[in-house]
Structures are given as C-alpha cells and as structure tokens.
Amino acid sequence: MAENIFLIGFSGVGKSTVGKKLALMLGMDFVDIDKYIVDSQDRTIKDIFASDGERKFRKIEYNSLKNICQKTNQVVSTGGGLPVYARNRNLMKENGVIICLEAHDKTLNKRLFESDLDGSFDKEVRPKLDSDDKFRTLSSLKQSRQKFYSMCDWTIHTDKLTPDQIAIEIIRFCNILPASQIKIPVSLNEDLSSIVSIGGEGYPIYVGWGILTKLSDILKDRKMLATIFIIADESVLMHTRKIQILLESNGFKFHTFRIPSGESSKNLDLVKSIYGWLAELNAERSDMILAVGGGVVGDISGFVAATYLRGIKFAQIPTTLLAMTDSSIGGKTGVDLPEGKNLVGAFHQPEFILADLETLKTLSQRELNSGWAESIKHGLILDKNLFYDMQNNSSKLLSLEKTVTLDVLKRSMKIKADVVSKDEKEQLGLRIILNYGHTIGHAIEASTKYGLYLHGEAVSIGVVGAAMLSSHLGFITNEEVDLQKSVFKLFDLPTSYNDLDIDSVIHFMSVDKKRSAGNIRWVILEAIGNANTTKNVSIDSVKNILKELKK
Structure with a gap:
C-alpha cells in the first residue's frame, strides 16, 4: 500500500493548492491538517490561539497528525509551524515522505498580502503573521523555522512555478524513490502537461509525440475498465484502428460509432442516432464514451455523455490542432441549431485528454494553419511571450518541428x-x-x-x-x-x-x-x-x- 506524502513549508508556498492537485494526479486522498483541526474543534485556528494559546494548539496539532497517520495513501498539507517540533517530524518520517515547498520572502509577501493575486496560491494569513509590519514579521518567523524545513526528503523552490508544475516536480521526485514507498501511475510521466481542477476534482491533460500507445495504461491507472464506446470522425480511420487494436490487445471491451466530418454533423438528429446506438448496446453509467477526432466529435460526444442516462463518463483524444488547443479542454459540449452555433449544450468535463501530436501529421496544411489561430489568441489574451514566440517560430510551427511544437502546444x-x-x-x-x-x-x-x-x-x-x-x-x-x-x-x-x-x-x-x-x-x-x-x-x-x- 502506498505511504503518505507530507507537504511542509511556510504560509503561502502553496501546500493546500498543490496538495489538492497532487492528490488528483496520484489518485490519493487529500488532507489539510488545518481544516482537520478546525472541523474537529469546531473553531478557527485564530480562535484556538486566542482562547487557549499556542501551546494548547500545538498539542491539538500533534494529536491530529497522529490520527491522520493512521491511514495511508494520502497527500497531507501541514501547518507552517508543524515541522518545528521533533515529534511531528518523526511521525511524518515514519509514515511517508516529506516534501518542503520553499519561496523567497518577497514572493510570500506578494502571495499572502497583495490584493491583486489570481488565486493560484493559498492566501490564508496565520495568527502569528497578524502584525503591523507584516513583511518583517514574515521574514523573521520564516528564518526561525528554516532549519526545521530543511529536515525533509526534498525541497522544491516554487517562486517561478505554477501549482501544476510544482505537483509534477513532486511526482518526478517520487519516481526515483523505492517502489515500496509511493506508487506512481505508469501514465504520470513527462507527458502529463497540466491538470484541470474544478470543485475539488480534476482531470489530466497528456501531450506528447507518439503517446497514443499509452492509452491502455491511462485507462488502467484511472480504473476505467468497463465498456468503452468510441465515437470517431470517419476521417480518422487510421487513428481509430490503432486505438481499437490497442484496446483489444489489452482486454478492453469496446464498440465504435463513426460520424461524418464537418460542422454539419453537430445536429440533434445525429445525437438521437447515437442515443439509439447506446441503448441498443445497453450502455451503462459505469461505461465510458471515448471521442476520437476534431472539435465536432468532441462536442457531440461530450453532449451525448452529459445527457445519456443523465451523465456518463467520457474522455477526449483530439486529433486536430484546434481540438487540442481549444474545444477538448473545459467541458463545453453542444450541437448547433439553424439559428446559431452551440445553442444546445451542457458543461460536462472529460476524465482525461490525450493529445498525440503524431496525429497532426495527417492534417492538411490548411487545417494546421487554422489550428494555430487559437494558440495565437491564447498568447494575445494572457501570455505575450507565447504570442511573440509564435511570431518568431512560425515556420517551425507550420512544419511541426517537434521541440518547438510541443513547447508551444503545452x-x-x-x-x-x-x-x-x-x-x-x-x-x-x-x-x-x-x-x-x-x-x-x-x-x-x-x-x-x-x-x-x-x-x-x-x-x-x-x-x-x-x-x-x-x-x-x-x-x-x-x-x-x-x-x-x-x-x-x-x-x-x-x-x-x-x-x-x-x-x-x-x-x-x-x-x-x-x-x-x-x-x-x-x-x-x-x-x-x-x-x-x-x-x-x-x-x-x-x-x-x-x-x-x-x-
């Protein structure tokens, strides 16, 4: 059985945010010790400090950690002062691996106290930081704890990393541990690009060259072992056949429904035909729809999955540039009406997205060119460096040069x-x-x-x-x-x-x-x-x- 991963570090390093993402990636439970204490005591941390003092709080904290350590297969976010005490450090070492998340004082000050943050990192201000000169208090308190933070198995500097990148770095470290310590799914490697996190749940996005062969590993890692209903664009027969052979050789039961290419297929008549196909084959809620193709297939498949039996699982294997960068991500599904595009639809998030860039080689140059429009738009609205990199590397992107294409698409x-x-x-x-x-x-x-x-x-x-x-x-x-x-x-x-x-x-x-x-x-x-x-x-x-x- 897998052990626990304990995240330590000062307030604002991102322990809770990263911990939730990491738990989703690894299929582990997430526990926030502070929340555990608040729930068990029916009081806030600040109230416990104010009424009982720090000494009583540290005793409650230790007992909470002991209780949490009775279980395994958890990602545990700890309080900033917890590692100061040897009994806590010993408990964590006996029951898992300890990862310290680190950041410079100015980074923490910005994350904790500046009002224009985007919400990527934890922002709760602890009682011991509540002072008039918050930056000086922060620096002094962090310095006093630094030697205890260093008593960990691994340190990750988070200043220039996103929560997703931090979680992936933790996974890379866990990959070099003895297999008996932390079990890392086969599918979690360099192909994991990012995680979409929604309401405490989420799904991974895998991006790479030639990664379609890893589909069965992903399905097994995510315990998707029921019948798979493939809905595929008729123009991607080669990719569909490769998926069928892969599923068959790994013992998966599947059925396939092919739809005509093009936006004109996004209509309620075709949706009704797919409903009939699923009903005839006795599809169940435990089964999964697998969309293979461009944005049209993804939109239709997602809408069918959102509405058939009031919702069944589905996953995306986008084979066009537009579908990879835009329509496959985010859970928007739908069909068109004569009055307008996507007027009937639902939000229904996929279980995962697998984007094999090798599939792009089968597209026409016009389709490739069209696909880059969404990436240019992403740079324009949120990342000027991406926009300028696309401007400077247009010829490499148009020819699908591997390194640049992978970087820009990720x-x-x-x-x-x-x-x-x-x-x-x-x-x-x-x-x-x-x-x-x-x-x-x-x-x-x-x-x-x-x-x-x-x-x-x-x-x-x-x-x-x-x-x-x-x-x-x-x-x-x-x-x-x-x-x-x-x-x-x-x-x-x-x-x-x-x-x-x-x-x-x-x-x-x-x-x-x-x-x-x-x-x-x-x-x-x-x-x-x-x-x-x-x-x-x-x-x-x-x-x-x-x-x-x-x-």
Whole structure:
C-alpha cells in the first residue's frame, strides 16, 4: 500500500493548492491538517490561539497528525509551524515522505498580502503573521523555522512555478524513490502537461509525440475498465484502428460509432442516432464514451455523455490542432441549431485528454494553419511571450518541428486549462476572455452555414475585428492591430473577407451566447497579453468594423 506524502513549508508556498492537485494526479486522498483541526474543534485556528494559546494548539496539532497517520495513501498539507517540533517530524518520517515547498520572502509577501493575486496560491494569513509590519514579521518567523524545513526528503523552490508544475516536480521526485514507498501511475510521466481542477476534482491533460500507445495504461491507472464506446470522425480511420487494436490487445471491451466530418454533423438528429446506438448496446453509467477526432466529435460526444442516462463518463483524444488547443479542454459540449452555433449544450468535463501530436501529421496544411489561430489568441489574451514566440517560430510551427511544437502546444493548452479551472461556467467573468474574436468569428461561420471558413480562419478574421474595435475604443494602437494581422498572415490565415453579407453577420451576433441583459459582452485587448470585456459598443461601431474587415 502506498505511504503518505507530507507537504511542509511556510504560509503561502502553496501546500493546500498543490496538495489538492497532487492528490488528483496520484489518485490519493487529500488532507489539510488545518481544516482537520478546525472541523474537529469546531473553531478557527485564530480562535484556538486566542482562547487557549499556542501551546494548547500545538498539542491539538500533534494529536491530529497522529490520527491522520493512521491511514495511508494520502497527500497531507501541514501547518507552517508543524515541522518545528521533533515529534511531528518523526511521525511524518515514519509514515511517508516529506516534501518542503520553499519561496523567497518577497514572493510570500506578494502571495499572502497583495490584493491583486489570481488565486493560484493559498492566501490564508496565520495568527502569528497578524502584525503591523507584516513583511518583517514574515521574514523573521520564516528564518526561525528554516532549519526545521530543511529536515525533509526534498525541497522544491516554487517562486517561478505554477501549482501544476510544482505537483509534477513532486511526482518526478517520487519516481526515483523505492517502489515500496509511493506508487506512481505508469501514465504520470513527462507527458502529463497540466491538470484541470474544478470543485475539488480534476482531470489530466497528456501531450506528447507518439503517446497514443499509452492509452491502455491511462485507462488502467484511472480504473476505467468497463465498456468503452468510441465515437470517431470517419476521417480518422487510421487513428481509430490503432486505438481499437490497442484496446483489444489489452482486454478492453469496446464498440465504435463513426460520424461524418464537418460542422454539419453537430445536429440533434445525429445525437438521437447515437442515443439509439447506446441503448441498443445497453450502455451503462459505469461505461465510458471515448471521442476520437476534431472539435465536432468532441462536442457531440461530450453532449451525448452529459445527457445519456443523465451523465456518463467520457474522455477526449483530439486529433486536430484546434481540438487540442481549444474545444477538448473545459467541458463545453453542444450541437448547433439553424439559428446559431452551440445553442444546445451542457458543461460536462472529460476524465482525461490525450493529445498525440503524431496525429497532426495527417492534417492538411490548411487545417494546421487554422489550428494555430487559437494558440495565437491564447498568447494575445494572457501570455505575450507565447504570442511573440509564435511570431518568431512560425515556420517551425507550420512544419511541426517537434521541440518547438510541443513547447508551444503545452503552453497554449495550459492557458486554457488554467482559465477553465478558475471559471468553469463563465460565472466569474474570467473564462469569457477565451472568446476573443469569437463573437465575429462564430457569426461568420453561421452566416456562411459553416461551409466557407474553417473555425480558425473565422476566428482569425474575428480577432482582427476585435482588435480594430479595441483600437477604436482607445485601448490599443493601430500598430498593435497591424501586429496581430501580421502574425495571422504568417500562418496563412485570413484577416478580412469579401464574400459576406454584413446584415447576416449582425443577425447571428444577436443570438451570441455571450450576451448579458440583451447586450453582447465584447472581449477586447487592453494590451498584447491582457484582455478584458465591455458592453459599451454601439451597433454602428460594429457595422463600421465589419465594413473595415471587408476587402
């Protein structure tokens, strides 16, 4: 049986945030000692300190640790002062491995006390840090505990790492331990790119070259041993056959349903046919749908999984660039109506996403070019370095040079994963920034009945339109608009149109899902790498933008 992983370190290093992610990755239980104490004592830590003093609190803390150590297979987040006491250190050493998360004083001060944090790290301020000169108190208290933090099995400096990266570093360390200590699933290796964490649960995203062969390991690690219902795009027969052979050779029971390629397949008639297929084969809630193909397959499969039997598991194997960077991540599923795109749907998160970059080699150059549009957009809204790296490496990306392609895709997919983790259903106003360029882009697709432009091509035009709008509103310069145009052109993507009816485009904008109180919420840029939203856009401004976009 696997032992425990104890996370120690000062307040603000991310023990709770990282611990939750690590537990999800490893299939272990997560325990926060502070929460354990609060729940068992029915008082806050601050109240215990105030009424009983620190000495009584440390006794409660020790007894809580003893109780927790009665179990195994846990990731345990400890209080900042817990490792100071030898009896606590001995308990942890006897019952698992000790990982110290470290950070510089200025980093901790920023994470704990500055108000503009994005919520990535724990921010609870402990009683002993409650003073007028918080930075000096922090530095002094941390220094007094430093020698005890050093009495661990491994230290990870977290200053420049995200919680996902920290968790992956812990897994890498555990991989070199004797097998009897911590059992690391076969599937958790360098191919694990990021984790989408939602409501205490989450799912992994695997990205790499030639990793489709690891599908059976992932399924076994995640205990998905029931019948698998493959829904595949008919254009990916080679990849589907490879999956079928892999499943068959590893003893999995499966069935396959192939759907026609293209956006026109996203309709309720096809969904009804899939329902009938599942019913005929007696699909159960314990079974799983496996989507193989592009965004259309993922959207349909996810919607069917969300609604059949009121919800069954599903996983994504995206085989297009667009599906990898965008539609497979985040749990948005749905089908189209004649009135607009994705108007019927549900949020239903996958069990995992496996993106084998080898599948990209079977795409046409046009499909590849279209796929890069979403990654360019990710850089524009949240990561200017990604945007400029794509600008500087366009030829390598277009030719799928392995190292650069893997790096850019991992970064792009992580941006989407991080946003979704913070705002799954667009309730906080964070996730909507992913729709930069999509208000115009979706309307272009709908007005041409999804037959003239690929999604990334429509988004490219839409982003340029949104950039023009951002400039007209005074947020960015004309030069920054031209820069966006130039980068899309490097990827041979359109930045204007000559064959659309403006009134038709405006009509389809009127049914845009991003409306609020009857107004469209426009995503605009305030700078390269910094997006925001606004409703203060007149219909005349929109018409002028659409006219400017016309060749």
